[in-house]
Amino acid sequence: MTDTTAGGDVRLSGISKTYGSFTAVHPLDLTVPQGSFFALLGASGCGKTTTLRMIAGLEDPTTGTVFLGEQDVTALPPYKRPVNTVFQSYALFPHLTIHENVAFGLRRRGIRSVKKQVGEMLDLVQLGDKAQRKPHQLSGGQQQRVAVARALINHPRVLLLDEPLGALDLKLRRQMQLELKRIQTEVGITFVHVTHDQEEAMTMADTVAVMNGGRVEQLGPPAELYERPQTTFVANFLGTSNLIEAEVVTNGGGEIVVTAGDARLRLPAERCATSPSPGSRLLVGVRPEKISLVHADDAGGVADGRNRFTGTIADSSFIGVSTQYRIDSAVSPELEVYVQNVERDTRLVPGAEVVLHWNPEHTFGLDAAQSVLAGTVGSAGVATDPEAA
Structure with missing residues (x-):
């Protein structure tokens, strides 16, 4: 596979996605800087998850190009892209220990000596002492950290996170927000995080893209979006x-x-x-x-x-x-x-x-031509089509 170390960012050029007559994502140009924590933020149905799935290769774009670094990966299947995805459902193997769950990707690639790498990754997510436990013996937050470790051990160019904290209670979610930010800072890998939670995006991300109706309404650092909204x-x-x-x-x-x-x-x-x-x-x-x-x-x-x-x-x-x-x-x-x-x-x-x-x-x-209610709960400014989630 072509080396993607040059640039190392995610670049979407003219990306769009339609389902029949419904447009989930309108043509979109977006650049995610290398090594940044980037959030796609919006209500259910705004197109954020569809955009993430096009980066992962789980959805084919209707138009446009997906670049990872300098490489055009639009036609590549998911397993050939230098990305890994962490979902809301941790998708851990219940019969395997935490050590073996994290080692799974390495073993599938034929790597035999995995103990050192797995140990380092479990230490990174502060679960080194839980290596021999099974997933059901861990809390939800700990299971999510195992899922992150399993994704990171493959050294992806980009880690994609699809509502990763959505299943956690409020207090645990706030702890995990800080944990994920710490992990991203330590490993220096580009994180692209999809969330509907404004506080989560502003706590964790360097840059936030606020999406609405399949379009990016505004892009920038959290403080700038909050202090100087454009819509x-x-x-x-x-x-x-x-x-x-x-x-x-x-x-x-x-x-x-x-x-x-x-x-x-x-x-x-x-x-x-x-x-x-x-x-x-x-x-x-x-x-x-x-x-x-x-x-x-x-x-x-x-x-x-x-x-x-x-x-x-x-x-x-x-x-x-x-x-x-x-x-x-x-x-x-x-x-x-x-x-x-x-x-x-x-x-x-x-x-x-x-x-x-x-x-x-x-x-x-x-x-003043805009609706003063746009973006409020139940307003017409929030899309609700499930395919654009």
Whole structure:
């Protein structure tokens, strides 16, 4: 087989997949840098798993080319591609020990002396002392680490992970997120990870591609996607966003000024996905945790230069680390504000008049032609066709 050490990344050129009249993945160009942890993130039916399966060779693309390094592997069957896949179902052999499960790929290739390699791989996933146990004697997280070790021992160019943590409970999933990131950092192999879990993608990945309806909505580092979403879908799908419908007053000097209800708000032009002209409409976004909340009696203490307006607390929910408030105002109905439970103000109860304020630098702008509901649970912006999962 052709050496793939040059480049070493995954490159998709014009890749698409259709099933009859349904398009699961629209023509897509995507490059995964060598040695990176790359996540394909999206709701069920967005095309992320289909894309992963085309990289693995488990699905034939309708159009386009799959490159691994400099090699065109589009026509190669899965077993001839320098990739291994880890699925949600661990697919371990129940009758074999952990040692033999990990050794399986090496033995199938005719390698006889496997003890040292298997031992090193089990040490990597911190299961060296479990080598002689059977899969049913391990926890779900431990079984998943065995599946990763079994895939990595073949020294693939790329490790593909298809919802690998989906069967684990929340606490174990969070532990495994850190484990997988540690393993990827140690081995330096390119990981391509499919998930519908936003927190999982942002915790583990260097780069995230947010998919929707068979297309990549936005691609970039997790912090950039969160702080500077380019579409309402990304703004809503990655966490929660308050999207305020506003009218542009001025756009110049690196700053955009808008009016919304009875408020005048500012945002940096560089944080706006469009370049709006005065008189046009704009969606102004701010994350709930960026907003500060004070009782109306303390409004005089709000610093000058902040974006601010008044509202009424409609509802509040105590969730331990923070209290989540829902605010009604003339600016926008049902704004969400998250306040850390450090020094709780007992006056902040439903019915109280409050002032919301935040740093204009934390504001972003989006094209107002989009639906403000795109990316929210149950919205039309989330595809649901099972073949595009």
